[in-house]
Amino acid sequence: MLVDMDYFYAACEELRHPEFKGKPLIVGNASANDKTRGVVQTCNYEARAFGIHSGMPLSDAFKLKPDVNYLESDEGYYERESLQIMAMLRSYSFRMEVMSIDEAALDLDGMDYGEALELAKKVKKSITERFGLKCTIGISSTKTYAKMACDAAKPDGLLVIEDSQVLEFISGKNIGKLPGIGKKTGSILNGMGVHTIGEIAKLDPTLLMTKLGSFGIEIYLTAKGKDPSKVIEQGAALSISRERTISFRPASAEALDKMLHTLADEVWDELNKQGYWFRGVSLKVRYNDFTEHIKNRSFSNNEGSKELIYESAKKMLEGVEKGKRIRKIGVRVFGLVQRKGQKTLA
Numbered sequence: 630m631l632v633d634m635d636y637f638y639a640a641c642e643e644l645r646h647p648e649f650k651g652k653p654l655i656v657g658n659a660s661a662n663d664k665t666r667g668v669v670q671t672c673n674y675e676a677r678a679f680g681i682h683s684g685m686p687l688s689d690a691f692k693l694k695p696d697v698n699y700l701e702s703d704e705g706y707y708e709r710e711s712l713q714i715m716a717m718l719r720s721y722s723f724r725m726e727v728m729s730i731d732e733a734a735l736d737l738d739g740m741d742y743g744e745a746l747e748l749a750k751k752v753k754k755s756i757t758e759r760f761g762l763k764c765t766i767g768i769s770s771t772k773t774y775a776k777m778a779c780d781a782a783k784p785d786g787l788l789v790i791e792d793s794q795v796l797e798f799i800s801g802k803n804i805g806k807l808p809g810i811g812k813k814t815g816s817i818l819n820g821m822g823v824h825t826i827g828e829i830a831k832l833d834p835t836l837l838m839t840k841l842g843s844f845g846i847e848i849y850l851t852a853k854g855k856d857p858s859k860v861i862e863q864g865a866a867l868s869i870s871r872e873r874t875i876s877f878r879p880a881s882a883e884a885l886d887k888m889l890h891t892l893a894d895e896v897w898d899e900l901n902k903q904g905y906w907f908r909g910v911s912l913k914v915r916y917n918d919f920t921e922h923i924k925n926r927s928f929s930n931n932e933g934s935k936e937l938i939y940e941s942a943k944k945m946l947e948g949v950e951k952g953k954r955i956r957k958i959g960v961r962v963f964g965l966v967q968r969k970g971q972k973t974l975a
């Protein structure tokens with residue numbers, strides 16, 4: 630079962646800004662008074678009706694709908710919402726994979742399609758009642774097919790593709806609908822005269838292996854109805870982060886250091902509140918030209934100390950490009966592991 634929240638960032642914003650509900654809304658990565666730079670991160674369906682979509686430069690989006698409502702993204706807020714949603718979803722399956730901030734795959738091994746459908750209805754209802762949000766759910770024999778079912782049912786949908794329906798469901802679809810096939814792989818396949826998923830299944834797998842490596846074999850199997858994907862339990866995609874915008878003049882080294890202390894404190898407080906250890910720290914720096922510098926450091930053990938968050942971030946900050954003006958700085962902990970003896974927030 631693949632659960633994907635509908636237009637998640639924008640939906641979270643509609644929760645605390647009900648005045649935007651029913652009106653076109655964009656959440657993007659530029660500040661509200663400098664919103665022509667940067668890109669659309671998420672937009673609601675009212676904005677999509679004007680041709681706006683995620684990944685689009687904000688300047689293009691404002692051309693399509695000059696008076697569209699705009700909010701700068703607040704990732705810390707979306708992550709707090711996500712953690713609670715994920716904690717609730719976790720209670721429905723003993724094996725769950727967090728695929729992204731707004732998407733999870735639940736292993737329903739042992740259930741038949743009828744039972745899975747009932748569970749999915751329950752999950753959709755709980756998400757609406759407890760969080761005021763909508764999601765789409767896809768159910769199928771494997772993770773990839775469930776994801777494709779989910780994609781086909783958006784928004785606010787629920788679609789079951791049983792084993793016997795899989796080949797018919799996927800074969801006629803464009804290769805771009807297969808998770809993991811982006812522009813680059815897509816154009817390699819197009820160059821081989823392949824446009825639909827069904828056509829991948831007719832290729833010689835050794836040729837696919839030569840062109841695309843092991844991914845070629847994966848998509849070959851998936852196209853044949855033998856998707857090898859599995860739900861892998863891990864906390865790696867869960868994270869907690871805090872960030873600060875530097876609005877006016879460039880920050881001094883001392884000011885940046887102070888900011889790191891504050892961010893580490895805040896992340897640490899949230900970790901305590903949520904009851905997690907972490908296995909990695911990441912530092913994000915956004916420059917004035919909107920380019921970003923992201924560095925990660927992973928640990929082999931579950932860690933829990935404010936000093937470690939600060940020290941790691943500090944070390945990573947030393948590696949940033951000197952002379953470039955920093956506009957935003959963020960600290961994230963990831964690879965979250967539930968502390969023993971603490972209940973989840975569900």
Ligand SMILES: [Mg+2]
Binds near residue numbers: 633634637
């Ligand atoms: Mg989503």
